Amino acid sequence: MKKYLFGLSILASIGFSACNSxxxxxxxxxxxxxxxxxxxxxxxxxxxxxxxxxxxxxxxxxxxxxxxxxxxxxxxxxxxxxxxxxxxxxxxxxxxxxxxxxxxxxxxxxxxxxxxxxxxVEVQQKINLLNQQITDSVAEIQMNYAEAANKKDQAGMQMAEAQFTNLQGQLNQQIKKIIEEAPVNLTTLNILKDVITYDTDPEFVDAQLARLNKKMPGLKIVKQFEMQLAATKKLAIGAEAPEVSLKDQEGKTIKLSSLRGQVVLLDFWASWCGPCRKESPSLVKAYKNFHDKGFEIYGISLDRNPEAWQKAKADDQLPGVQVIGMEDGKADVAGIYQITAIPASFLLDKEGKIIAKNLRGEELEKALEKAL
Structure with a gap:
């Protein structure tokens, strides 16, 4: 299930009086x-x-x-x-x-x-109250999901996920209403970073950034967020994935753009990453089921040790194009794609545009069925 994102950490935020210039x-x-x-x-x-x-x-x-x-x-x-x-x-x-x-x-x-x-402070209290009101509902959904997972009840798991998605959507709408009705404030920045992000609601984020710049022109923290957002937009749904040109095990340089015409999973992983290795069987399965229909994997290892990368690749029988992202002790590609944790992935359409992020298991297969 998706991570529960609504426990905001800001205890107080500051209001601003209205101004006309x-x-x-x-x-x-x-x-x-x-x-x-x-x-x-x-x-x-x-x-x-x-x-x-x-x-x-x-x-x-x-x-x-x-x-x-x-x-x-x-x-x-x-x-x-x-x-x-x-x-x-x-x-x-x-x-x-x-x-x-x-x-x-x-x-x-x-x-x-x-x-x-x-x-x-009143704004934050309203958001905290919303969190408290849904705590029991979230706990119940999580319990139902866990029970269904233990029984391998796919229908039950899907029902719990749908309930959670619906609850998340309702909460987001309430939070947006609080922010829109409130004076411009610094807490808005945290909401735009952690709760209602550019990927989930780009129009809302752009509108709130415009409010912040109008009422707080030149504020350093707002300018920093604006720069972060500009980088985020380059990786937003619908954006063309930045070019990648890395070497495979034989030392051959392979460009990401060389795979145009296929639906591509750009997958970041490493031999030392437990969750990445656990996901390997799902990737193998997806590749087997969809490769003949036009699906390819461009796997980028963030290993510092090439031998460890090659061993893990062989042990997990990872298919597709597998390259190493570390060059001269640096992983510039991780910075370009804003990778802060792995596993991380981007699903690209046949034109190289991002259509989904961080899909796992059945979610990936469903997305591939739709894309292909």
Whole structure:
């Protein structure tokens, strides 16, 4: 089943007053001072200090906050970069803060934290409430899926997957409504990165980025996201897959584009990757069932050790075009395709355009039936 994506980590985000001109917005976003105040209940066995760290955009800010004998503090954050910060409390409880224009009050005890002072805290609370409301439903669907899988009940598994997809869609629509009705805020960035992504809803992402740029022009964290999004668009569904030109076991250079006219699975794996190796039988099966109909595999190993790659390829009897992505100790192809974890794959149509990502087992075979 798809990964459950809706446990957002941001505890508070900052609201912005409306403005009618770019000049006003730039003035509002200028560096200034905000107060972080509140109370920290120190556990008896707690050790360490209370430290504020800049997380995103990455910076050098690391400052210790002085807390009085009663656990109270009032900290001035001057000339800061708007973005996300982590408050490390006695080496125990990290509190993630979105800081821009508003003073925040932060109250922390041994078990949790509460942040107030910003209109956007209400937005995050609404999203958290949605998460809580569907927790039981998700658990029930997961249990039904596990039971069906144990019984090898394909119909039951498909029903659970359909229920989960429907629930996910409903939740996404509710989250989108919250974001659209809220003032422009930094929490939106996390939603666009982790929940409602460009692959799932490109029009929504583009619209929210336009809102962010209009109300927060020049903000570094927004510009960084815009650059990330530009790279993501190059790998979006419907985009032409970037060219790959790598060597096979015999040292022959094979271009990805040489496979045009066939439906191609661009598959990233490695000999040391357990989940990759477990997927090998499914790839062998798919190749056997669909190769004669126009299906090909372009497998890219991220092994540093060519011998380990070749042994794993032989042991798993991997079919198709198999090349190694490491050259001179680097895997540039992994950066081009934004590979942060493997296995990872892209299904390409006969024109070399991306039509699906990260398909496994039956999902891959269904997609191949449709594409061929």
């Amino acid at each position: 770019s000049e006003q917005a730039q003035q509002e976003n200028a560096k200034h001072t905000v107060h972080l105040k509140g109370n920290i209940q120190k556990a008896e066995d707690a050790q360490g200090a209370v430290v504020l760290l800049q997380v995103e955009p990455a910076g050098n800010l690391r400052d210790t906050i002085r807390v009085d004998a009663n656990g109270k503090f009032d900290y001035e954050l001057k000339d800061f970069e708007p973005g996300f910060y982590r408050l490390m409390v006695y080496n125990q409880l990290p509190v993630i803060l979105a800081i821009n224009n508003n003073d925040l009050e932060i109250n922390v005890d041994a078990e949790n934290s509460k942040v107030t002072g910003s209109p956007e």
